[in-house]
Structures are given as C-alpha cells and as structure tokens.
Amino acid sequence: MSPSHPTLSPRLALVGDRSPGVRAHARIPALLTALAERDQLVLDAFWIATPDAEQPGALTGFDAVWLVPGSPYASEAGAVAAVRTARERGIPFLGTCGGFQHAVLEYARSVCALGEAIHAENRPGAEDALIVPLACSLVGREGAVEVERGSLAERILGAERTVERYHCSYGTNPAYLDVLREHGLRFSGWDGTGDVRIAELPGHPFFLATLFQPELAGDGTRPHPVVRALAFAAAEHARRGTG
Numbered sequence: 001m002s003p004s005h006p007t008l009s010p011r012l013a014l015v016g017d018r019s020p021g022v023r024a025h026a027r028i029p030a031l032l033t034a035l036a037e038r039d040q041l042v043l044d045a046f047w048i049a050t051p052d053a054e055q056p057g058a059l060t061g062f063d064a065v066w067l068v069p070g071s072p073y074a075s076e077a078g079a080v081a082a083v084r085t086a087r088e089r090g091i092p093f094l095g096t097c098g099g100f101q102h103a104v105l106e107y108a109r110s111v112c113a114l115g116e117a118i119h120a121e122n123r124p125g126a127e128d129a130l131i132v133p134l135a136c137s138l139v140g141r142e143g144a145v146e147v148e149r150g151s152l153a154e155r156i157l158g159a160e161r162t163v164e165r166y167h168c169s170y171g172t173n174p175a176y177l178d179v180l181r182e183h184g185l186r187f188s189g190w191d192g193t194g195d196v197r198i199a200e201l202p203g204h205p206f207f208l209a210t211l212f213q214p215e216l217a218g219d220g221t222r223p224h225p226v227v228r229a230l231a232f233a234a235a236e237h238a239r240r241g242t243g
Helices: 023-039 076-089 098-110 152-157 174-182 225-240
Strands: 011-015 044-048 064-067 093-096 131-133 142-147 161-165 170-172 186-190 196-200 207-210
Touching: 011 076, 011 225, 023 044, 023 225, 064 076, 064 098, 064 225, 076 093, 076 098, 093 098, 093 225, 098 131, 098 170, 098 174, 098 196, 098 207, 142 152, 142 196, 152 186, 152 196, 152 207, 152 225, 170 174, 174 186, 207 225
Parallel strands: 011 044, 011 064, 064 093, 093 207
Antiparallel strands: 131 170, 142 161, 142 186, 186 196, 196 207
C-alpha cells in the first residue's frame, strides 16, 4: 500500500512480512527514531507485505525500498518484484539477509536471463539452485567481512574490513558468480573464505545488498552506516523529485 497523503519527508517502503517474532522487524522502528534524533533524517516508513508488493504500482511514490529480513517470504514473487521496481526505476534500494538473497535472485532472472534461477529455501532439493544452504549456518553469529577498495560499500563503511551480525542460513552458489559479474552486478564484500557477503550495482543511485543484518548492530540506538546511507539516499531522491 502507498502513502495516502503527501508529506515532505522521504518515503521508505519496508517490504517484508512484519512479525513480532523477527528481531530485525522489532529493531527497525527504533532505528528510524534514532535517525530522526541523531541525524535529523525523518523518514515516513510504510510496511508492505510481500503479497502486496506483487501488485502494480505498489511502490509508487516511495523514495527508498528496504527489502527486510524474514524469509521465507509469504510471496517470493512480491519480494522479487520489489527489487526489480527499485532497480529499474532508480529508487534507492537496500536488501538485508533475505533481501540480499532475493536481490541476487532478481538480477539473475531479469538481467542474466536465468529465468529458472531458484532459491533453495523455496524449492528444497532443487539441483543447481542459485541461492543455496550455507556450509555453516550464520544464525546468531558474527563474522568479519573484507570490503573491496573503491566500492560503494567501502565508502559507506569507511573501512576495508568490518565485523557484522548475521541471522541466515542461505547464500549464493559460487557457480553463478561469474555470469552475474559479466552482466554488471558487483560483489564487493566477502568472508574470510571468499564467500560473498555484499553486492552492489554500479550506475544505480543506490543499490546495496548485504547478507549480514546491519539493523542488528549495537543496541539499536545508533544506526549502522548502511542504514544511514539508505536514509541519506532516500532524502536525496525526495529532494530531486525522482520518484
């Protein structure tokens, strides 16, 4: 659903199936409050369930899209549609955890002509899935991420190495990385064994996806640099009136 009245504040679509049992969902309102108090970045946030995101025009009028954690989503098609809308319309986009996985899935299907690309969480046992179970689950874990110099991720994080929190069990199948790169997707963060942790899209105003969950950083009173960067990108999008 879209905002029903005009506002001067940038509009943020939180795409995901909101649940009190998902820690990230509980954290996000506090992060938005902290952005307003610490950075004077006031965002009007609207939760959009993934089945609603399937509908044409569901993201009309928004200045940023955050595909939040919580997979399996009620609608894979809705999650993928949200990514595609943000990517094609130049709307600032952030995907975290499941949002990262579905951002890669959308790119493979829409840009790389891999229409049958599969997320193994939704198709258990499928051969050659694009999104596959991690060798070691990252549920409730922290891990170091090496960040590519000169990338959007490095500019946001201000470092070439960071330690982040995870709550996921799926990641990218390495067999598909070359074709994704060849079609323009940039992988700009890895763990110590070389597994992808960050993806971004050069040429887009702001398109970033992280397997880690920046919304879980700290105690929730100081927004992670990734979350702040999305907010600033939304404000710029609103200023330019490019929605």
